Amino acid sequence: MEERIERSDEPMTPELIAEDLRGLGVESGDTLLVHSSLSSLGWVAGGPPAVVDALMDVLTTEGTLVLPTHSPQYTDPARWENPPVPDDWEETIRTERPPYRAEVTPTRGVGAIPECFRNYPDVLRSRHPSYSFGAWGANAEEVVAAQTYDHGMGEGSPLARLYDRDATILMLGTDHDTDTSLHLAEHRADREQGVSTQIAPVVGDDGETELIEFEQLEYDADDFADVGRDFEDDHPEAVTRRTVGMADAKLVSQREIVDYGAAWFEENRD
DSSP states (O other): OHHHHHTOSSOBOHHHHHHHHHHHTOOTTOEEEEEEOGGGGOSBTTSHHHHHHHHHHHHOTTSEEEEEOOOGGGSOGGGOOSSOOOGGGHHHHHHHSOOBOTTTOOOOSSOHHHHHHTTSTTOEEOOOSSSOEEEEETTHHHHHTTOOSSSTTSTTSHHHHHHHTTOEEEEESOOGGGOTHHHHHHHHSSSOOOEEEEEEEEEOTTSSEEEEEEEEEOOOOTTHHHHHHHHHHHOGGGEEEEEETTEEEEEEEHHHHHHHHHHHHHHHOO
C-alpha cells in the first residue's frame, strides 16, 4: 500500500476512474467483460468499490457488466499444484467440502474487484461451482442464468452468451494471459483435447446438497500471452489502449479474439 501511495500523483476516485474509462472508449449500453488488477490502478480511494462504482456509472443500467467469479477451490484436488495436497486428503475434500452457493462462496484467484462485485445488489452469479461469472445490468440474467455444468467455459457458458452479444473485453491492468474468453476458443478449436470428469457439491433445486459429476475440458492458459501478442500484431484495429489511473488498459473485441484464438490453437498447439 505504501508503494502505491509513493507512485501515485493523486488518489484515484470513482469519478476519475470513470473519466478514464470513457476516454478509453467504454460507453453507456456496452456489454463489457472485465479482467482487472486493483493494485495496477495506483492508490484507489475506497478500494474495489470505487472501481465497481465507476464501471457501473459508465455503463449505466442499459449496459451489462460481467466479471469472472471463479472458485477453483471446487476443482479436482488431485490436480492442485500450488500447493498440492496429500493424496489421502483428496476424497475427503471432494465429498465433504461445503456446497457451492452463488450467494456465499468466495472467489479465488481473480482479484479483489470481482470478489467485491459479486456482493453488490442486483449482481447475478451463475451456478457453476468452479467457473461462475457475475453479471449486472440490462442483460445480466440472459448471460448467466443457463450456464451448464459440463464444460464451464464452453458453449453453455456466459462466455458464449457474451460472444452472441458481441461483447467487449476490458483488460484493466491485466493482459491476455488472464483472458478467460480464450478458453471458449479452446472449445471451438478443431483439435483433439483432453477431457476430465469432475465432482463437486452444489445446492440442488430442492435446497439439499448434492454431488454432481460433470465433464470439463482440460484447459491450458500457458500460451494465452502468445495468442494475444499475435492477435494484436495481426489485428491492431481490434484493440484500443489507454491508461486508467496508473494501469495500462485495453479494450478488445471478444468475438475477434475468440475466432482468432481457435484458429491459432489449431495451427500452433501439438
